Amino acid sequence: MVDTEPDGRAGRVVGVLALAGIVAALMQTLVVPLIGDLPKLLDTSASNASWVVTATLLSAAVATPVAGRLGDMYGKRRMLLALTVPLIAGSVVCALSSSVVPMIVGRGLQGLGMGVVPLGISLLRDVVPPAKLGSSIALMSASMGVGGALGLPFSAAIAENASWRMLFWITGALALVVAAAVWLYVPAGEVRTVAGRFDVPGAVGLGVALISLLLAVSKGADWGWGSGTTLGLFAVAVLALLVWAWWELRTKEPLVDLRVTGRPQVLMTNAASILVGFAMYAQSLVVPQLLQLPEATGYGLGQSMMAMGLWMAPAGLMMMALSPLGAKLSAARGPKVTLSVGSLVIAVGYASAQLLLGSTWGLLVVTLICNTGVGLAYGAMPALIMGAVPQHETASANSFNTLMRSIGSSVSAAVMGVVLAQLTTDFGGHALPSEAGFRVALVIGAAVGLAAAAVAALIPVRPAAPALAQEPTPEPSPAAG
Structure with missing residues (x-):
């Protein structure tokens, strides 16, 4: 107990x-x-x-x-x-x-x-x-x-x-x-904590894989996506990840229990988390640029850095203000439903941007809608994870889920960067992202939001854990802290 x-x-x-x-x-x-x-x-x-x-x-x-x-x-x-x-x-x-x-x-x-x-x-x-x-x-x-x-x-x-x-x-x-x-x-x-040794080889292996992957994703645009450095890092990431998975399945006390992570509820939640992380980060890249680009471009709004931050701030506060609503929805219908609804709201936010570009108030509405969806989704993910893992693995499982969101955000930064770098317009001798580029980026955000909703709808939730608000008594852990 x-x-x-x-x-x-x-x-x-x-x-x-x-x-x-x-x-x-x-x-x-x-x-x-x-x-x-x-x-x-x-x-x-x-x-x-x-x-x-x-x-x-x-x-x-x-x-x-x-x-x-x-x-x-x-x-x-x-x-x-x-x-x-x-x-x-x-x-x-x-x-x-x-x-x-x-x-x-x-x-x-x-x-x-x-x-x-x-x-x-x-x-x-x-x-x-x-x-x-x-x-x-x-x-x-x-x-x-x-x-x-x-x-x-x-x-x-x-x-x-x-x-x-x-x-x-x-x-x-x-x-x-x-x-x-x-x-x-x-x-x-x-x-109650877990007795045993820390999986040093697992930590090193995962570290090598993550550093290689994220370096390639975050620096690929600067180094060139086809450069030897970028491709080499991707290759190292894949190889290191395969070796790490082999080790984690063999060792008795793994850093990440892949058998637990492979459970359908955990696996599908992590897959949805990657997509939500992607969708969340895309609007945080697109909207600030639209707010700060010069008005002379025809689509920029000419805001200062300080003003841009103030226009973006209410969206973050919206996430916290609506968190009780997400909790009530999870308690009534289960966190799977909350994650699906949140992902759909994100998609609606991106779709609305096609009509609301061109004004600061319009972009404020877009960020409020998107972050409402993100808030619902972010609150549901840990509930789904903890409803499917033993009590003594909650921190490890939640940390891995957070990592999945971070990977989604990193991939989002790379994809949005490529889109905005390819679709440009000349402004005073400088290449700036074009309005078409921003619209394409927003369409991608909407599509990823819909994909996250589809994945969330397929999560096979165990009947014993429909929502953490009605959580059963967790099983005891091996050792007392």
Whole structure:
């Protein structure tokens, strides 16, 4: 039997974990307003400066499944506290950086903190009363969207009115607040953990596969999709993934239990997660560009970075505001239905963009619709995953699911980049993405949303776990923490 907190204290725990998720997600969009200035600020080339963004992506991808497994082994609260350390240290390193190498190191450290979100979701299963579990998971899932959406206006405002270094001092202070809040308010000792050894070969193998894949996807446009480097990285990724899967199926204590991951409910949910991650990220690439391109193009809206961030922020808040609705839908009809509905809403949002391009208010409506769908889908995914895995594997399974979303987002960035780079128009001697390019990108987003809905509709949910709001008593774990 899992110990849970009384309703009052459970609400405080959910609030602390949601704050942790917001701060971790904030790190992802933190440097967006600085991208154009980074070469001058760090005395480096634009190509080298791009690694400031790539380093966070790579470290987050590798660290998330590792943190999940360690959370299952040694306690989720303990790992939450451990992940705040690189968030704080990375912020300090970035704030003190005057060249590109330490900045890349600092951003890599900040990326390690993304494991906070799946760990927090998994911890909710251990400490929140069953009647409030569905809404708590939806709220925690929404923290990713809130953090990402608020990051743009937050960082733009500071970058325009103070030293860029202040960005990192503030995020370091926020991470310190999160660490203190987790230490004081998140319960310890109730979680039963898994005894055994950590799968080092599995972690290394998955790390090699992910780094190779994400490097090829994120840098392929710069290096050339047909270049030896890009193709070589794709080949290494495939080979490393095959060897890793072979090892994971042979070892007694795998990093990721592929037999559990291969269960139809988990497998199909992860497949849908890749598609939702793709659809979520596409609009966050297309809409900001439309808002900031010059009005003289005929389709750009001429907004500043700060104004663009403010127009995008309500969409992130919408995710959190509607999280209770998603939880109620999951409780009434099951998270499979919520994931399907959320994916369809995303598709509707993209389709509406064909009529609403050309005004800031129209694009605001598009982002609100899309993020409403994302919020519904993100809240349903952990419910589906945790309804199909043993209690002692929730952190690992949720972390793997988060990784699937990240891979979808990375592929989205590459695909949207290719589309917008191929469909261009000449503006004052410079090639800019054309209106047709943006419309094609939005059609792709709608199609992927529909594909996610179709996959979600095929998820074979076990009758014993229609929704976490009515969750049965989890089976006991092998060892006490």
